[in-house]
Amino acid sequence: MKAIVFEGKDHPLKYASIANDPREGMVKLTLKSAALNRRDYWITLGLYPGKPNLPTVLGSDGCGLYEGKEYIICPNVDWGEKSFPSPGYVILGYEHFGTFAESIYVPSNKLYPKPSHLTVEQAAAIPLAGLTAYRALVSRCGAKKNDRVLISGIGGGVALFACQFALALGCEVYVTSGSSGKIEKAKELGVIEGVNYKDPSAMIQLAKKVGGFDVVIDSAGGPGFNTLLKMCRMGANVGIYGGTVGNIDGVSVPNLFFKQISIHGSTMGSDQEFAAMLDLINKHKIIPIVDRRYDLSEGVEAVNSMKNSSQFGKIVLDIA
Numbered sequence: 001m002k003a004i005v006f007e008g009k010d011h012p013l014k015y016a017s018i019a020n021d022p023r024e025g026m027v028k029l030t031l032k033s034a035a036l037n038r039r040d041y042w043i044t045l046g047l048y049p050g051k052p053n054l055p056t057v058l059g060s061d062g063c064g065l066y067e068g069k070e071y072i073i074c075p076n077v078d079w080g081e082k083s084f085p086s087p088g089y090v091i092l093g094y095e096h097f098g099t100f101a102e103s104i105y106v107p108s109n110k111l112y113p114k115p116s117h118l119t120v121e122q123a124a125a126i127p128l129a130g131l132t133a134y135r136a137l138v139s140r141c142g143a144k145k146n147d148r149v150l151i152s153g154i155g156g157g158v159a160l161f162a163c164q165f166a167l168a169l170g171c172e173v174y175v176t177s178g179s180s181g182k183i184e185k186a187k188e189l190g191v192i193e194g195v196n197y198k199d200p201s202a203m204i205q206l207a208k209k210v211g212g213f214d215v216v217i218d219s220a221g222g223p224g225f226n227t228l229l230k231m232c233r234m235g236a237n238v239g240i241y242g243g244t245v246g247n248i249d250g251v252s253v254p255n256l257f258f259k260q261i262s263i264h265g266s267t268m269g270s271d272q273e274f275a276a277m278l279d280l281i282n283k284h285k286i287i288p289i290v291d292r293r294y295d296l297s298e299g300v301e302a303v304n305s306m307k308n309s310s311q312f313g314k315i316v317l318d319i320a
């Protein structure tokens with residue numbers, strides 16, 4: 001089959017043919033659409049942990065056909081039965097062949113009916129980013145109606161799902177971004193206000209104006225994380241699921257304990273959370289935002305385009 005094939009960080013990512021042999025106990029999904037995550041880009045740079053047998057096929061998100069019906073894939077491999085992942089937990093698209101391909105073998109219990117209000121492209125955009133956003137926002141931070149929620153870096157795929165989920169839950173949602181254009185797009189979705197994360201004083205001013213935030217969701221870390229903590233109100237929950245900028249120095253410890261802030265690390269989510277996330281999407285008819293689409297044959301270009309984070313929402317591959 002044709003696929004986006006990864007042979008190691010010192011080899012160029014390529015669109016090529018690769019054997020896709022049947023796997024025992026698994027069903028074959030004919031893929032129609034796949035979506036990118038920053039993880040795919042980190043893998044090409046050798047910055048993602050894991051021990052794949054190379055060559056492998058990238059891609060964690062997909063939507064396709066099995067026995068004439070459309071499904072999306074839960075990308076979890078061996079999460080286990082507990083609320084935290086088992087030691088052997090991995091995500092589709094590195095140790096196991098992923099979705100940037102014409103077909104994939106997966107266990108049938110990882111296939112979930114495509115939400116009927118969505119196109120295959122919109123549905124393909126959901127799995128990894130939607131699951132990560134759901135666990136960080138709902139399971140870990142307990143976001144609920146009327147909470148004042150701040151989502152940082154709204155251009156990110158996960159951030160945008162967190163924003164849409166928070167709006168659906170009835171939260172008051174605010175955002176940060178490096179781009180004023182993205183803040184304006186977020187306002188069109190129902191976000192109240194946004195500030196540039198490169199301007200810490202504007203962030204503090206926003207927090208003072210609104211009275212602080214109950215929930216903060218971040219994937220950047222770095223020095224800006226301390227500013228986010230200063231924006232919290234008493235008893236806030238802060239969810240962090242990524243470290244795009246880097247480690248966190250200079251955190252004000254008194255700010256943490258006087259305000260009784262809880263910081264929750266979060267990664268992906270269980271299969272049960274995947275089902276709950278789809279229920280939320282179906283109930284509120286949430287439509288994932290697709291920034292742009294490429295053909296599978298242009299998948300290398302699509303992955304490389306993540307370098308400058310110009311997207312607002314998800315980048316999708318069409319698979320004929």
Ligand SMILES: NC(=O)c1ccc[n+]([C@@H]2O[C@H](COP(=O)([O-])OP(=O)(O)OC[C@H]3O[C@@H](n4cnc5c(N)ncnc54)[C@H](OP(=O)(O)O)[C@@H]3O)[C@@H](O)[C@H]2O)c1
Nearest residue numbers: 038153154155156157158177178219220241242244267268
């Ligand atoms: N733990 C997990 O399970 C998990 C799952 C998914 C992703 N992640 C990690 O989470 C991060 C985001 O992933 P993604 O797929 O959503 O990425 P993405 O779609 O590529 O988005 C990256 C976004 O990061 C934002 N950003 C950059 N610098 C920032 C800063 N200083 N402060 C705040 N935001 C900043 C930008 O927002 P603007 O464009 O608005 O400026 C950019 O659009 C990555 O590090 C990824 O590896 C972790």
